[in-house]
Amino acid sequence: xxxxxxxxxxxxxxxxxxxxxxxxxxxxxxxxxxxxxxxxxxxxxxxxxxxxxxxxxxxxxxxxxxxxxxxxxxxxxxxxxxxxxxxxxxxxxxxxxxxxxxxxxxxxxxxxxxxxxxxxxxxxxxxxxxxxxxxxxxxxxxxxxxxxxxxxxxxxxxxxxxxxxxxxxxxxxxxxxxxxxxxxxxxxxxxxxxxxxxxxxxxxxxxxxxxxxxxxxxxxxxxxxxxxxxxxxxxxxxxxxxxxxxxxxxxxxxxxxxxxxxxxxxxxxxxxxxxxxxxxxxxxxxxxxxxxxxxxxxxxxxxxxxxxxxxxxxxxxxxxxxxxxxxxxxxxxxxxxxxxxxxxxxxxxxxxxxxxxxxxxxxxxxxxxxxxxxxxxxxxxxxxxxxxxxxxxxxxxxxxxxxxxxxxxxxxxxxxxxxxxxxxxxxxxxxxxxxxxxxxxxxxxxxxxxxxxxxxxxxxxxxxxxxxxxxxxxxxxxxxxxxxxxxxxxxxxxxxxxxxxxxxxxxxxxxxxxxxxxxxxxxxxxxxxxxxxxxxxxxxxxxx
Amino acid sequence: xxxxxxxxxxxxxxxxxxxxxxxxxxxxxxxxxxxxxxxxxxxxxxxxxxxxxxxxxxxxxxxxxxxxxxxxxxxxxxxxxxxxxxxxxxxxxxxxxxxxxxxxxxxxxxxxxxxxxxxxxxxxxxxxxxxxxxxxxxxxxxxxxxxxxxxxxxxxxxxxxxxxxxxxxxxxxxxxxxxxxxxxxxxxxxxxxxxxxxxxxxxxxxxxxxxxxxxxxxxxxxxxxxxxxxxxxxxxxxxxxxxxxxxxxxxxxxxxxxxxxxxxxxxxxxxxxxxxxxxxxxxxxxxxxxxxxxxxxxxxxxxxxxxxxxxxxxxxxxxxxxxxxxxxxxxxxxxxxxxxxxxxxxxxxxxxxxxxxxxxxxxxxxxxxxxxxxxxxxxxxxxxxxxxxxxxxxxxxxxxxxxxxxxxxxxxxxxxxxxxxx
Numbered sequence: 001x002x003x004x005x006x007x008x009x010x011x012x013x014x015x016x017x018x019x020x021x022x023x024x025x026x027x028x029x030x031x032x033x034x035x036x037x038x039x040x041x042x043x044x045x046x047x048x049x050x051x052x053x054x055x056x057x058x059x060x061x062x063x064x065x066x067x068x069x070x071x072x073x074x075x076x077x078x079x080x081x082x083x084x085x086x087x088x089x090x091x092x093x094x095x096x097x098x099x100x101x102x103x104x105x106x107x108x109x110x111x112x113x114x115x116x117x118x119x120x121x122x123x124x125x126x127x128x129x130x131x132x133x134x135x136x137x138x139x140x141x142x143x144x145x146x147x148x149x150x151x152x153x154x155x156x157x158x159x160x161x162x163x164x165x166x167x168x169x170x171x172x173x174x175x176x177x178x179x180x181x182x183x184x185x186x187x188x189x190x191x192x193x194x195x196x197x198x199x200x201x202x203x204x205x206x207x208x209x210x211x212x213x214x215x216x217x218x219x220x221x222x223x224x225x226x227x228x229x230x231x232x233x234x235x236x237x238x239x240x241x242x243x244x245x246x247x248x249x250x251x252x253x254x255x256x257x258x259x260x261x262x263x264x265x266x267x268x269x270x271x272x273x274x275x276x277x278x279x280x281x282x283x284x285x286x287x288x289x290x291x292x293x294x295x296x297x298x299x300x301x302x303x304x305x306x307x308x309x310x311x312x313x314x315x316x317x318x319x320x321x322x323x324x325x326x327x328x329x330x331x332x333x334x335x336x337x338x339x340x341x342x343x344x345x346x347x348x349x350x351x352x353x354x355x356x357x358x359x360x361x362x363x364x365x366x367x368x369x370x371x372x373x374x375x376x377x378x379x380x381x382x383x384x385x386x387x388x389x390x391x392x393x394x395x396x397x398x399x400x401x402x403x404x405x406x407x408x409x410x411x412x413x414x415x416x417x418x419x420x421x422x423x424x425x426x427x428x429x430x431x432x433x434x435x436x437x438x439x440x441x442x443x444x445x446x447x448x449x450x451x452x453x454x455x456x457x458x459x460x461x462x463x464x465x466x467x468x469x470x471x472x473x474x475x476x477x478x479x480x481x482x483x484x485x486x487x488x489x490x491x492x493x494x495x496x497x498x499x500x501x502x503x504x505x506x507x508x509x510x511x512x513x514x515x516x517x518x519x520x521x522x523x524x525x526x527x528x529x530x531x532x533x534x535x536x537x538x539x540x541x542x543x544x
Numbered sequence: 545x546x547x548x549x550x551x552x553x554x555x556x557x558x559x560x561x562x563x564x565x566x567x568x569x570x571x572x573x574x575x576x577x578x579x580x581x582x583x584x585x586x587x588x589x590x591x592x593x594x595x596x597x598x599x600x601x602x603x604x605x606x607x608x609x610x611x612x613x614x615x616x617x618x619x620x621x622x623x624x625x626x627x628x629x630x631x632x633x634x635x636x637x638x639x640x641x642x643x644x645x646x647x648x649x650x651x652x653x654x655x656x657x658x659x660x661x662x663x664x665x666x667x668x669x670x671x672x673x674x675x676x677x678x679x680x681x682x683x684x685x686x687x688x689x690x691x692x693x694x695x696x697x698x699x700x701x702x703x704x705x706x707x708x709x710x711x712x713x714x715x716x717x718x719x720x721x722x723x724x725x726x727x728x729x730x731x732x733x734x735x736x737x738x739x740x741x742x743x744x745x746x747x748x749x750x751x752x753x754x755x756x757x758x759x760x761x762x763x764x765x766x767x768x769x770x771x772x773x774x775x776x777x778x779x780x781x782x783x784x785x786x787x788x789x790x791x792x793x794x795x796x797x798x799x800x801x802x803x804x805x806x807x808x809x810x811x812x813x814x815x816x817x818x819x820x821x822x823x824x825x826x827x828x829x830x831x832x833x834x835x836x837x838x839x840x841x842x843x844x845x846x847x848x849x850x851x852x853x854x855x856x857x858x859x860x861x862x863x864x865x866x867x868x869x870x871x872x873x874x875x876x877x878x879x880x881x882x883x884x885x886x887x888x889x890x891x892x893x894x895x896x897x898x899x900x901x902x903x904x905x906x907x908x909x910x911x912x913x914x915x916x917x918x919x920x921x922x923x924x925x926x927x928x929x930x931x932x933x934x935x936x937x938x939x940x941x942x943x944x945x946x947x948x949x950x951x952x953x954x955x956x957x958x959x960x961x962x963x964x965x966x
Contacts, residue, residue, distance in 0.1 A: 276634065280597075280634055280635050281563075281599075282599075282634070282635045282636050283636075284633075284634070284635055284636045285634065318632055320596055320632055320634065321632075321634060324597055324634060468561070469557075469558070469561035470560070470561040470563065471561070471562075471563075471635075471636035471638070472563055492563065494563070494564065496563065497560055498561075499557075
């Protein structure tokens, strides 16, 4: 599948963990063969890219984000040949594949680290960040505040401290060492040569450490990224780099550089504010963060998401906003993890179909490439009593049958118990039953994805927010070339009347994009819309 | 529906845009440009600091200001408050203004605000005076929290006052309201208070809006409604209350608004208040009434002259209002030299009760009855000032309490004259 430049701008990405999706060999763990068998489903959903969470060899102490060999597949998930077959099948269906590059750190079981810690004279000693004391880089925050007391960990073998921004079993690589940078490029090259279409680079801001700084977003980190990007562009044009940088928009902007760093970056601050705006019934949090969102180079793109495999991160909100989010969305403290909320979309929204649709409507219509987390398209639930973030990584629910159709293994053998409760359990929420129902959430998701993909306006168009006096309504105009879309979202649980100033579009008629119905022509007067609770409209403006 | 004609289309449109709110802050104004800025800043800061999550709207009901007051309200930027206090609002904070149709009347402003609270389904509605230049941001939460969090229906303020301020309240409104309705509410005619959405809605449906008192004395009727209905009432200590400069003419207007409304309330509530004996305290949050002891200059001679002149000149009117014994006692008091002047509490209580009964019977024009009380009140105020000139805060409290005791003790006398004069 040819990597066309800019393909990611119009993509809709489906995030999958191989382990959780489908088990082909009955060992209770999802694998690549199982995933390949479900590609028809992914294609029917309408998405055109898959982002795979780490599937590499790993002790799995952090669900694969602790890699012990970047070039091999974890045996639980199959073989490299299985991966190649999956990749080929995905490409045959027009689906691109993005893989993880967990480049900031490795597992402490990675041979590089084993060598590095073996002696202070080992050639790989400088592949990691070592110190005789644990007092360096004091200005650096701890990310996993629930589990880690320090960013330094004592290594009893080499009798010194090593630096880690995440779990202590995940030592940070030393990107000041050219040999590390070269080897990371070799890893990327390996997968690009196999045909993957891009990488999600995990934990990008933390690549470089400097004394007296926060050790985040340093200029030297950007230099590393630029080097990698240049090699990608030179040798694998069209391949995409996606940054995971949980930062404020102004701090994220440099990761796009002049179009010479990342192609895409997650817009972390927007996501919690969408949830906040919904519960506050006020567009303020959303419009404020969008106002703070800087312009990015034309070739670049924001990546938007509602939920993913991690907790709903609340790092990029103010204290008062975080308190509010906890009170509203995670009153039970079991739901909280680090600075976030470990819950799936449907439970967060009280399984309210109208709110789920509205949030997906905004996800699909705000500027950026949307990501759908596996299972959210059918309204899967979570299990907050599983540790860490495992509660949002339960088996995909394919049917109401044995293990929800995920695996033929004995239920006790599954890598994780499936969701079983009467509301979200696989007997109530599953793909098979929703495929048979025209008005299921799955059917609705297919429809909105189809509409989203019908025009490049959503992926590449400009956005201009309208400012109706009714603050419960979030309205914006998306425009690209001669195409103009008007998006109007009612964030309120009650019906609303809203007057929109559309005078500049005078003479246009509005065509509602879901039902294709015609709405009255725009005139000089404010355009009055009445909207049901959580209703949203997508209008195509046409001058006829 | 009353609000159908009360609210302009433009105001209604603004209310539609605001939608349901948790807290409504009402600002009745008329030419308050000189004082409104600190008030609006304090209100905004109070909202940001204490109610960042709640849906709040500031509604300015303006009586036709010519000095740009409404523009100052709606133009006050929340960013200025944010920059100073570094507190952050999660929500949009709406500030809207409407000019009600009639001439400036506090009752109409209140009615407009209550109608908005009703339409917006506000859980708590707080009124703030545009000339309360000493307002602090936390006044807002002190008034609102009991309603919003603790299910009270009315929160009446308690202020820290200079010891000779609020004389009308201390000598007439508080003692009489307490004796009549049995609740010890220190500020029954407050310019700052909070009420529940339930009380706002119920009060809107009252008949008073069709009477003059609905336009000029609605606040005291609201307090009476809260006391006489099944509503939970409490008081909250706010802090120092600035007393605006008032002329003699202001006193007459104030008495029309307050004493007139209080007298008027007796008509419709007779079955209720006639059965009440004694009084009960109401829950009070924060300090009790506080007194500042800074020396204040008082023109005793002027007050004495106004009293004596009034007793002499208004004798024909007093004959139709007062009993012979009370009038005789007043005439005796009027002969006293200013240095010996003393208008005892029991005589004052009887005077007020006889005025109330006459008002009920409308022996002459009701407005004239209220006007006739003004010089007598000045005499009582003189006694209060003289008695407490050297007194401490506790002395003043004892004095007020003693007067309240007289009003309560003589309440049977009110019932007597009330019946006699029917």
